[in-house]
Amino acid sequence: MNYFIEKISNFILIGFALIIIFYLLLSFSHKFLPSTDYYNEEFNQAFENRNYQLIALGNSKLLSSIDVNVLNRKLSIKSVNLGYISSDISISKLILESYLDKCTIKPKIVLLEVSWFTFNTNRTFFHPISGDLFLVDHKLFKYFTRYYPSFLHSVKLSSLAQIKSHIMPPTYVDYGYIMKKASSSGIKDYIFDFESFEEIFPTHEAGVNNRLLEDFNSIISVCNRNEIELILYTAPEDEEYSNLQRDRNLIKDIFYSSAKEFDNVFYLDYTQGGKLYKKIYENWLYDSHHINDKELFTNILSDEIKKRIYVADSIK
DSSP states (O other): OOOHHHHHHHHHHHHHHHHHHHHHHHHTTOOOOOOBBOOOOHHHHHHOOOSEEEEEEHHHHHHHOOHHHHHHHHHHEEEEEEOOOOOHHHHHHHHHHHHHHSSSSSOOOOEEEEOOTTTTTTTTTTTTTHHHHHHHHHHGGGGTTTTTTHHHHHHHHHHHHHHHHHHSOOOOGGGGGSSSOOOHHHHOOOOOOOHHHHHHOOOSSOOOOHHHHHHHHHHHHHHHHOOOEEEEEEEOOHHHHHHTTTHHHHHHHHHHHHHHHHHEEEEESSTTSSSTEEEEGGGGGGSSSSSSHHHHHHHHHHHHHHHHHHHHHOOO
């Protein structure tokens, strides 16, 4: 019996050792691979340089609305866009924590895109990018049970993609490949897709998922502990799209309440009902909720960020 137990124990230890070796090999050689789901070079630069002063987080609404070159120029700080298409707030939390675990200089500002569907699980998802984050930061293992089985599936996909990339280098693409060239016509040239809206939101309510709300609050806590200014913003949306959102005020109240409760949290609302809303912003849209002329919008957003940060710094 003792011999059998010894054999089993050795087998388990050897298997565990092989897993660790395999993980270390993938970790040391890891690269964020090209995909239309994000700007992979932004991720690679962020985790290699580790000294950005502003990191931007969110989903496709962030990717389409932020021009980091404008942020760099107008705010005079080094910025990086770490958004991921259709990602939920949990992914933004993991990106933030993994970057903070690795950075040599803590960012001064976290720019977090939020919207009506931030806490919705039909429109946002726990994407496989989480597997890549685990490969670059083993500390994220503490969240394994919280996001199981999605986390395990993501790690498998990311590991296979890394191995495949060494055998067959992927063709370079990024999120910019799926966005049309910005138009300077200043004319609303899209049609609101009501049928697609109702497929995702049949009751016209986005709702609030408890886990996503907890992770949103966790982002606030992380920024508080690290003395980081957290700028929440909701980019312009189509008026018809906004009017169909029955629980819009419920969601917005979460962002406004957070900004009111914490001195380092600010909320910039460019949608209908918000103080920064302007009807003309609809002319900058690609569809009902994605910006097309991101340079124009980032100029406006940067000016507001400067105002908030200047006032906050003068009070401290």
